[in-house]
Amino acid sequence: MNARLKAAIQHWSYVAPLLQPARNAKEYADLVEALDAALDAGGADETNPFARLADYLGELVAEYEAKDKMPPAATGAEALRYLMQRDSLRQIDLPELGSQGVVSELLSGRRDFNARQAKVMAARFGVTAALFL
Structure with missing residues (x-):
């Protein structure tokens, strides 16, 4: 087996979580954090080994932001x-509402x-409570 494949x-x-589109706000936040880390590691420089990762993470972040409007x-x-x-939830997934x-x-x-x-929904979804009132 190839050594790089074995390491992967x-x-x-x-x-794996870095290579998958975000399905919810937490996964989106994780992708943004990873993108920031890749850029901090030099990913903004196209000659840096992290440049391709930063580009890909940027695409995943942009994809989520486009659908999350x-x-x-x-x-x-x-x-x-x-x-x-957006978060693939059902009524049963919201017991905090009643x-x-x-x-x-x-x-x-x-x-x-x-x-x-x-207030509970605002905290859960990362939005303002006024959205529900």
Whole structure:
């Protein structure tokens, strides 16, 4: 087996997350951190060995940012639907809002977010609480 391939296999659990598109805000933040580290290591210089990695990470970051542009939401329900879709979440994944019935009512607009729910969702998704109120 090729020595470089063997080394890649040994370190794959560390390398793989750097090569995959971000699926949520945490993975996006990890990619941004990795891009910053690659640039700090000299990746901005095209002759540096990290230049190709920095380019690739930059593409992954840009891809997530392009798809993550939240449309202007008229309601908290629309914002929550968008964020749930973005992060591949279901109603059951949001127990901090209340029961599935409560989440359903929030999503349908039959119930308004209270201050606690807005604050919890803001912290979870990294947005302002005003988005839900």
